[in-house]
Amino acid sequence: MIRILTMALALLCLPLTVQAQELQSLLQSHQKTIAKPSRKSVGPVLEALVTSGLPTVPVFLEYWQNKDVYSREDDGLFFYGKAAGDTLELIDVDTGETVATVDKKAAKQIKPNGGVRKEIGSALVQFQLSDPDIARRTDAVNAIARDMSGQMLTPLLGSIDNENDPTLLARKKQLANYLSAKFSDDPAHRVAAIQDIAGDLSVEGRAILSQILETELVVTKGASDRNLLETLEIGEDISAPEAYALIVEQHKLSPMVSENEIRLALEANVEGGKVGGIPVQQLNDLSKRENAYDVLASAGAVAPRVTEAMLTDALETYQIHRAFVEDDPVVTLAALEAQASVQTRVGVNQFFDLSLDAISLASIYFLAAVGLAITFGVMGVINMAHGEFIMMGAYTGYVVQQFVPNYTASLIVALPLAFIVTFAAGVAMERLVIRWLYNRPLETLLATFGISIALQQLAKNIFGTQARPLTSPGWLDGAWIINDVVQISYIRIAIFVLALMFLGLLLFILKRTRLGLEVRAVTQNPRMAASMGINPDKIKMMTFGLGSGIAGIAGVAIGLFAKVTSEMGSDYIVQSFMTVVVGGVGNVWGTLAGAAMIGTFQKGVEWLNPSNTLAAQTYMILFIILFIQFRPKGIIALKGRAAGD
């Protein structure tokens, strides 16, 4: 048994020993090209190396690419070199053993240029694709994804069978699919691959499809033998001057003379204050300029103008087609179908993505406005400093992070602390200012505005004008990627959850607790509530503190994804009031409805006109102004006695 094994081992080793000098001899047969490679000559050599199937080839290619191959001056043999000072260690290409240490001048370093190194690199990829090291395989696959070149198709397909990592296998199959859709020789293969891409939403797949469907404009006299997408209608698909310019470009007609060229030609031909017999002063009129130009043209000084008749004639003689660069109609047809189906599904997914965006925007608005829903909605106090409470919350978060370096821990500390800080600020404001103004709502608005500008400037004085970071903990980084179209960042999910929690908490406080009962009693009828033993002053104070405290927590949440500046509050204040007014005053559900409506509407407008968020906001506000016309009391209006007035 042992003997058999030894024999088998010996047999296995045999080819190695036999091949010991094989690479060197193979290299020697291409001595000149390897020593002085050029981009053109290197191809056959690489092919010879790759087809030889020698296990030492990839190593050699790597050394070659890294400029570590040396050629000995005496006999021209190739070695790997390791330079140390003035000496050079020569390593055998077949055995990997150090052969000799020589003077640097005894061997010449081979320096392939960038183009050659790239060729070597792509030859290397096929070895790396089956490399035992998964990191190198991944690198190779990524390199293919970057280049998407047709020569990689065969090595890629070859490496799929032996791939054992499931994710990499899937990726390889996907890439092979893309490459065969674009480069395969067999149309049936291509069509199959294209149909496969149709079930794919990735950006790469869509790019491949649009590359296959690349078109160009061709001008023909009569029918075209190209693979055509459509024939352009002049005046509808393409304007007459553009069409003519295209004809000129492809069929060498005389080009149109532009107004500017006329002017330049006239300027060059002024003689004694006249051009073509027309005084220069009169040439401020286009038709006169044309006349003058025609005179010059008939004298042969300039090229004649293209007349209207020539233009019509040319447009009638020639047809303009949009033709596929790809010649096979079967392939383009399949690609067109695939593209249509992909686009439909991309559209559906984009709608889904947009809905997620809308929900997330709505939860931000809700968070910013929910505190206001209490102070303004329930108590009827216009608090223009509400935005500054949001800002205070965000700055509290920032300050906590200066003391607590762990982001998760600092967030846990910051949320309640922000509530306490803004709760205290709210209570102080209510005691000092607002309670004197309960019967004068307009003046509350102005007084709180005064507080707002003072707080804003105070924050500017303390924290400076530049934006301060409020860094979110690592587990909130990144996004939940559902597919290439639909994704949502974790922070937005967190804000959504926070908004839901607030909604629940607030409803619970207002509907299920003693405090909520007293709040509702005081807002409906303070005197009656007072005679039932409730202290209205205390309740108003608590309610205002609660609303302000929630604004503080919202500030921490908003600060996590927006910049913390002294002006961040004023960005939200008008929208917050809008949210409360649209939703219906005095009702937390109303605020939710308002936030949902405003968020959806704004995202909807952005979808129609994606480049312009300013326009979206403008239209949203106009929409709200009109909406108030039809439902002055908001979406969810209070009825009966609670509506007050």
Add this chain to the structure above:
Amino acid sequence: MRKSFFADNPSVLWFLACLGLFTLGVTVLAEATGAGLISTSFVKTLGKVLCLCLVAVAMDVVWGYCGILSLGHFAFFGIGGYAVGMWLMYARTEAIVIQSLAERTIPPTATELNDAIATQIFGVVGASEFPLIWAFSHSLILQLMMVVLVPGLLALIFGWLAFRSRVTGVYLSILTQAMTLALALYLFQNDSGLRGNNGLSGLQNIPGFEAVPQSVISMGFFWASALALGLGYVLFARVLTGKMGSVIRAIRDDEARVRFLGYHVESYKLFVFTLTAIVAGIAGALYYPQAGIINPAEIAPIASIYLAVWVAIGGRGRLYGAVIGTAFVSLLSSWFTGGGAPNINLGFYTIQWTEWWLVLLGTSFVAVTLFFPGGIGMIFDKLKKGTS
């Protein structure tokens, strides 16, 4: 009739006399026309303050007398500025372009001229064609009509919508603020046709008066602003006397009761709202050539709130109160923010007024609302009581 109006309202005469004296004093002391004790830039500041006083008087009428806290009157002010700014910018660019094209051997065609002007004006926002709203910019008369028509129409439509659906009180304030924000956001866009964020600039150069030095031009605008303030003051005082004035004040005090008495409250409110918007537009048209530049940030809702602050500090419900409040706060503000006020060294901290002025303004504003709801104007009331 006219005689009796002034006899009934001695305060109007007093005001006109003060304004006249002030104008005369500045004229005598100014660089261009007198002793040269007042620099051109300060004449401009004073002229601008007079325009702000005019819009504040309008604000006082709509808020202090009619009870509508509009947070949109500075938007009308800005629209007036934009309307006149379009002509200033067009005419001046036209002059520059004509001059530069005159060097060409062949005179330019009308289209070439137009394209060159458009590129010059809109190159900064990447456009080279005149938007539709610039259709009248070549004509001063038409643009001056726009100063009156655009704010008037906007106020009419907005007011009609808002008053018709009985939006009142703080809701109306929020709604007007939203309108202002929408307008500012719209103007911030580069494709709004009004140069987006860049706004209109170079407005201090009046086309046709290139040879006249700025010191003289600023005096001209100062007189014009003083005249406009005087006329506006008389106009509003006239509107607010007699039966109509009583109805307007009654709407402020109890809107429902006025309605039950058979008055068409909405029409009165709409009239006041629109008239004050027009006056605000005129004030803006006088203000921005003195300021030299207008951009959307000027229209932002906060400017309108400041307007309310000035009126409140001066004492609302008194026309002269608006003037006093505006002049007082805006001059004080430029003194503090311009570094005129001495810094206070507390030993451990130095209070720099450029940084702390807004804090002071904010808190003193709260104090005025809480303790002196009549503002500065209350002092005059007390004096009046003392004499009678």
